[in-house]
Amino acid sequence: MIKGSCACGRVRYETKTQPLAVTACHCITCQRVSGGPFLGFAGFLASAVEWTQKPDIWLASDIAERGFCKSCGSPVSMRYFLEADRIGVTLGTVVEAEPVLPSVEAHIFLKDKAQYYVLAADGAKRYDEFSGEFRDKLEQWGRRRQKG
Numbered sequence: 700m701i702k703g704s705c706a707c708g709r710v711r712y713e714t715k716t717q718p719l720a721v722t723a724c725h726c727i728t729c730q731r732v733s734g735g736p737f738l739g740f741a742g743f744l745a746s747a748v749e750w751t752q753k754p755d756i757w758l759a760s761d762i763a764e765r766g767f768c769k770s771c772g773s774p775v776s777m778r779y780f781l782e783a784d785r786i787g788v789t790l791g792t793v794v795e796a797e798p799v800l801p802s803v804e805a806h807i808f809l810k811d812k813a814q815y816y817v818l819a820a821d822g823a824k825r826y827d828e829f830s831g832e833f834r835d836k837l838e839q840w841g842r843r844r845q846k847g
């Protein structure tokens with residue numbers, strides 16, 4: 700059971716499943732949005748997450764939508780259009796997790812990593828951009844979309 704909330708408590712969610720992935724994204728947009736060196740996400744099947752109040756949506760790019768709370772500004776979620784059945788919720792919004800969340804398993808977009816931030820030797824996978832597998836999927840998705 701995982702329960703989450705934005706800073707002011709307006710946007711809330713709950714899930715009974717464990718995350719499919721726990722990732723830290725160091726891209727520029729995640730730095731700006733978080734006000735910190737990276738933004739962490741726990742990924743779930745979108746259907747497994749119940750919202751008492753859905754987040755507001757910002758389209759930072761044409762490949763994904765970002766959820767946030769318009770009252771307090773907290774970044775809450777991210778969903779890639781090519782995997783619309785999945786959603787990542789930001790780790791900082793997790794209020795309760797039983798069992799505890801698994802550790803971060805991958806750092807992505809390290810090409811943008813803030814110079815002031817020293818990445819610990821945490822054993823997680825490291826990628827300059829997306830993981831290779833996800834980038835292949837994204838390229839195929841982009842090509843399909845151009846055709847049609």
Ligand SMILES: [Zn+2]
Pocket residue numbers: 705706707708709710768769770771772773
């Ligand atoms: Zn809020």
Ligand SMILES: [Zn+2]
Pocket residue numbers: 724725726727728729730738808
């Ligand atoms: Zn990012």
